[in-house]
Amino acid sequence: MKITETIDIRFPKTLAEAVRLQASEKTRGKLLAGGTDLMVQWAAGVPIPKRAVSVWNLPELCAIEVFPDRIEIGAGVTHAFLRDAVQIHRHVPALIAAAATVGAKQIQARGTLGGNAANASPAGDTAPALLVTGGSVLLASVSGTREVPLAEFWTGYRQIAARADEIILAFRLPKKGKAQERFRKIGTRQAQAISKVMAASRILVEKGTIRSAAIALGSIAPTPVRLAEVEAFLAGKKLSPKLIDEAEKLAQATVQPIADIRSTAEYRRWASGRLVRDALENL
Amino acid sequence: MTKRTSQSVRWVGQGMPRVDADGKVRGTTRYVNDVDYKGVLHGVVVRSPVARGILKGLVPDPAFDWSPIVLATAKDVPGENVVVMHDRTMPLIAEIGAEIRYRGEPVAVVAARTPELAAEAARRVRVEVEELPPLLTLQEAIAIFKATPEKLDSMKSQDIVKGDVATGFAAADEIVEAEYWAGHQEQLYLENQGLVVFPQKDGSILAEGSIQCPYFPVHELNDCLKLPPEKIRVRQTAIGGAFGGKEEYPTMLIGYAALPALKSGKPVKIAYERNEDILFTTKRHPVWVRYKTGVKKDGTLTAIECDFILDGGAYLTISDVVMFRGILHCAVAYRCENVTIRGKVARTNSFPCGAFRGFGAPQAIWGIESHVDAIAARLGRAPHEYRRQIHARPGDVTPTGQVLSKENGSTACLELALKRADFAKKLKQVSRGRLRKGQRKLYGVGLAFFAHGSAFTGDGEAKFKAKGRVELARLEGGKPVVDIRVSSTEMGQGVHTIFTQIAADALSLPPAHVRFPMADTGLVPNSGPTVASRTTMVVGNVVHRAAQDLKRQIEAFASLRFFQGAPAELRASQLVAPGAKPVPFAKVAKALLAEIGPASGFFQFELPADIRWDQATFKGDSYPGYSWSANVAEVEIDPLTCELEVKRVTAIVDVGRVINPTLAAGQVEGGLTQALGYAIMEKIGTGKNGLYDAARLQTYIIPTALDVPEYDVKFVEYPYSFAPPGGKGLGELPMDGLAPAIANAVEAATGRRLRQIPITPESIFAALHAPQGGTP
Known part of the structure; x- marks a missing residue:
């Protein structure tokens, strides 16, 4: 029609x-x-x-600000702008990589970070990369601005924590510092693809020991999710092939994906662990 | 610019730019949806909400204002409620009390001044159906067939028998048996289906739109509309792709639009949006094929036994012929003395499947080319070496008893593909499930080798006798132009360009003098549908001969008018006669038009007299000629995720004389890309609700530019000498073999044979993790 x-x-x-x-x-x-x-x-x-x-092109939503410990990205910043904003790549590389896999160039030129978050699809490409920063969302209304941790932002399938009177203003994202980030999306094809499974990670390793690990997956649950059990399991452990095997299996045991038109539950479960392996093997 | 000699003016064989390029590149070409049809009503089809049941009633909502709406039902069918394709079982529109056989089967058509009002009216018709249990999928049908073969509801069956397979199996050292599956495929032309039906004062109709085969509706709607062929006129508008999807389906669409058009006396347009187009138009037939083959230790194939069953959907439409082409390609490319092929078309309660580039051949070749690799593996032979031994070549006898002529470049295709792809060397690098030193991904290389029969099956062309004209009838801007009058449609494949080249050469005129108006059954003789890889070979020959006929007429006129009876020849845009000053073509043509009137060259296609075909036994010369190809696919599979990437494809192609190398290579690459989608992405099936389960571009996944591998396409030319300029079929061949080449490459990479396409990360994962995956 x-x-x-x-x-x-x-x-x-x-x-x-x-x-x-x-x-x-x-x-x-x-x-x-x-x-x-x-x-x-x-x-x-x-x-x-x-x-x-x-809210397209609202000036207050279109800024990227870099602070010593964090960056703030306006909700109206497009994926294309993020993709090309080389000055922030080293602070949030997973997010940048994710933005570069959204749709294709045309979609990236119009789609915004705030829109991707507000749409709240479990397959939203930027959500896992946002989650692993441990950052927050700034929500604006006539009563002022409030800050909601990203971990609490996606409350259910296509549900977000913003009230009806609120507008997503910006994302406040701690810089990765010495941690390493990785993003990997398994899509239906090389472009114009919705993910079957995707993973973002931010992991800090010091002298062979994992100090902290943040790992998030998309398309395997009603919302983008952090793998809290896997993160807790990894924290404080020496990185080793055995540890990677165990983390892969733990991730596979943790997730509860569904089957849909894009993939099977079995594949998603397996691939979830494989992407955790990928994150750890590339440290 | 230097004056060319007649010898140098050869347009055939040159990569001339497309004659329709300008409008398409600039966006000025008008498709049916670009035209503002004054006073047209917009039609919307009201459809069955269930896949099977008895239609009990159609209840228009009394709360709705029906005064501006034309509502047409089966009662408004002027004649017998039947669309006559290859049987007489399918009604145009379901009748009250009759059985609904698929979800979306039309039960009424509404028309109104706006598409929105028509859509609203369609929603306000309550369709009452007493539901019956449906059989939705080929999987269910095959389960029945395997339990009790005779219980399969087959709409058409046909066997091919050569020799005696029992003898062949008795002589075999090994028996290799396996089953292969393939699902639906959507044509996904860029331009959706759309057309307009104009009722005429004399009771006839004129239809125009995105129609691949204008003469089909002329002969398929007579009983239903109670109109003789001369009262159904059909013409094409610019077509944005068809791939078979606009072959037989527009007949039904014309029928749907004709009902409210005839009822109201107003033109009615029906144009689908993408979702409706995917949900309610034809797809490629799903297939289940089982091969049982006997082979000696030395590799000799002693027997091929094959069951080939297509999912025809709810009605036969044209599925019998799709199955015929399928079984004719199940074993045609290999030497074997004992062959039995049994083809069937299963009836299911799903949307009737229809024409799609390849027309049964891709399904057959998917099976046999996977299976030949399986046989080679059983024998411990390399796939290319084994094909070198058993492939068919000139002098060999096909399963129907046809002796292959010298004009079959089978060996040349195979050898050049192996050489250009460096196949033997690459085969040594394949992973077979374990990364080799230096490999980060599982690497595989696979081969497929195949033929595609050109033109109608058997004596179809002999009976059909394609007709065409080439006319000198008018001036354009004061200059004489020659019109090609055939029913072949331009739908993106380039026929307007290559026929212009053929006519230009035959007339010895530059292409600037030649026009190819779009097909209109009111103006062109029936040169047949634009299908079956027949256009270049058959209609190209008609154009060539008709242009020669016209050339003779112009020469005869010039001889009398300008050269006092001395024999004249049209050569390089001039009429020349011995010892006389040449006269320019334009001067002669103008004189001819002024003094005699239009001249028309005509030709009617004939096959050689010694063509033999028995439709009852399927014995004889199954196609006038064969195109050949060998495809080599190289793949990489990420062991981390089972993601599959096709890196490189080598395609060597014998399509006879190549009329336009640039367009031909483009058509090969396009076909390979469509085959790539079939092989690894395009997945759509009939869901439990009876509807296709991937009916949007978001869910029906086709390759993007980034998914396309590096292509190496080369032609070897073995022309079809009987029909100058000697082209054989090109359109379908590139669709035929890439899927099995990729499956064979996946086997080489993983050590597992996948017997169902599309091959996805999910299916590779499942095969690698299955307790016992992948034999033989």
Whole structure:
């Protein structure tokens, strides 16, 4: 079907204007950034909202700021911008790698980090890489800004912790420092691919011992998830082939993936462990 | 610019740019959805909500305003409710009280001034069906066949028998037996299905749209619409890809649109969006094929026994012929004295399968080419060495008894592919399940070798007698132009360009003088459908001969008019006669048009008189000619994830005379890429709800540019000399063999044989972790 329903789209010029619109049920609209998820969903029959509020190019959402210990990436920053923002690559390399696997160049030019997070698909490409930073999300409303840890942000299948009056402002992400990051996506093909399984990791190894490990997977649960049991198992242990074997098996025992059109539960379970192996073997 | 001699003006064999390139590159080409049809109604098909049941009623919602809506049901079918394809079983539209046989079977058509209103009206028709248990998949049908073969509901069966397989098996040292599966494949043309039906004052209809075979509906809708062929006129608009998907399906679409059009007297357009197009149009037939082969220690194939069963879906439509082409390709490429092939078309409660590039041959070749590797492995022979021994070559006799002529470049294809791919050396590097020193990924190389029969099966072309004209009938901008009048359609494959080249050479005129208007059954004779890898070989010959006929007429006129009866020849755009000053073609043509009127060259295709074919026994010359190919695929499999990457493909191709090397190579690469998708990505099946389970571009995965391997495509030319300029079939051949080449490469990489495509990371994982995977 062609989309012919009318939709009232507001284009606020500032964040202040946008949060004011969202504050009242009368003016509140579906938040629309690059539209790369929403437009496809609407074309596929998801009911089209009466009102939308565009946050595309809102100046407050488009900045990347680098602090001594962290970086803050505006929710409106596109995947293409991230991919090409070489000055931050060394701080969040997994996120950059993830952004470069979103759709293809055209999608990357419109899709935003905030939109990817808000869409809350378990297969959202940037979510695992965000999760392993241990960072947080800044949510703005008329009552101010609040900070929600990323670990608490995705609350269920396509559910996020933001209230209806809140707009994702930015992601506050600790720099990786001496830790090593890795990202790997198993997709359906080389481009324009939704993941079957993907993993991001941030692991700090000192003198052969794992000091801390953060490992997150996408497409294996209703939300992107951290592998807390595997992380706890690895912390403080000497890196060895045996440890890697055990971590792989533990990951496979931990996850509860489902079968769908893209993959099988068995493969996802196996591949989850394989990607944990991949993260550890490349330290 | 220096003046060319007549010898130098040869357009055939040159990579001339496409004649339709300009509009397509600039975006000015108008497809059916680009045209603003004034006063047209938009049609939407109302469909069965279940896969099987008895249609009890159609209840229009009384709360809905039906006054602006045209609602057509089976009651509005003017004649007998049947679409006449290869049988008379399929109604155009289901009738109350009749059995619904697949999910989405049309039960009504609504039409309204806007697509939205029509869609709303379609939703407001309640379709009442008393459900019956469906049989949805080939897997279920094959389970029945294996338990009790005669219980399989086969819509058409056909055997090929040569020699006696019992004798062959008795003489064998080894018996190798295995089964192979392949699923549906979607054509995924860029432009969705769409057409418009205009009712005419005299009761006839004119249909135009994205239609691959304009003459099909002319002869398939007569009973149903109660219209003789001359009252059904069909013409193509620019076609954005078809691949067989717009071969027989548009007949039904014309029928659906014709009902509200005839009822209302207004033109009706039906154009599908992508989701509807994938859900409710034809796919490639799924196949189950079982080979049992007998082989001597020295490699001699003593017997090939084969069961080849296609999933036809709910109605036969054209599936019998798909199965025929399938069984004719099950064993044609190898030497064997004793062959029995049994083909069947299983009926399931799924959408009727239909034409798709290859037309049964890719399914057959998927099986045999996997199986030949399995036989070689059993014998301890290298796959290429073994094929060198047993492959068919000139003088050999096919399973139907056809003696292969000298015009078969089978050996040349095989040898050049092995050489260019450096196959023997690469075979030594394959991983067989364990990384070799220096390898980070499992490496495999695989070979497939195959033929594709050109043109209609058997004596089809002899009976059909393709007709065509080449006309000198008009001036364009004051200059005379020659029109090619055949029913072949341009759908992206390049026929407008290569026929322009053929006509230009035959007339000794530059291509700038030649036009190829789009096919219109009101204006062109029936040169047959644009299918079966027949166009270049058969219709190309018709164009060549008809252009020669026109050339003779122009020369005869020039002789009398300009050369006092001296014999004249049209050569390099001039009429020349001995001892006389040449006269430019344009001057002669204008004089001819002014003084006599249009001239038309005509030809009707014939096959050599000694062609023999018995349709009842499937004995004789099954195709007028064969194209050949050998494909080598190199793959890498990541042992970490089982992800598969096809790195390099070598394809050596004998399609006879290559008319346009640039377009031909492009068509080969395109076909290989479509075959790549078939082999490793494209997965779609009938779900439990009776609908295809991957009906969006998000879920139906085809290769992107980044998935395409490095291609090495080369031609060897063994022309079909009976029909100048000597092309053989090209369109389908590149689709035929890459899947088994990849499966053979995967076997070499992993040590496991995968007998179902697509081969995905999931299936490689499952094979590697199965307790006993992969024999023989």
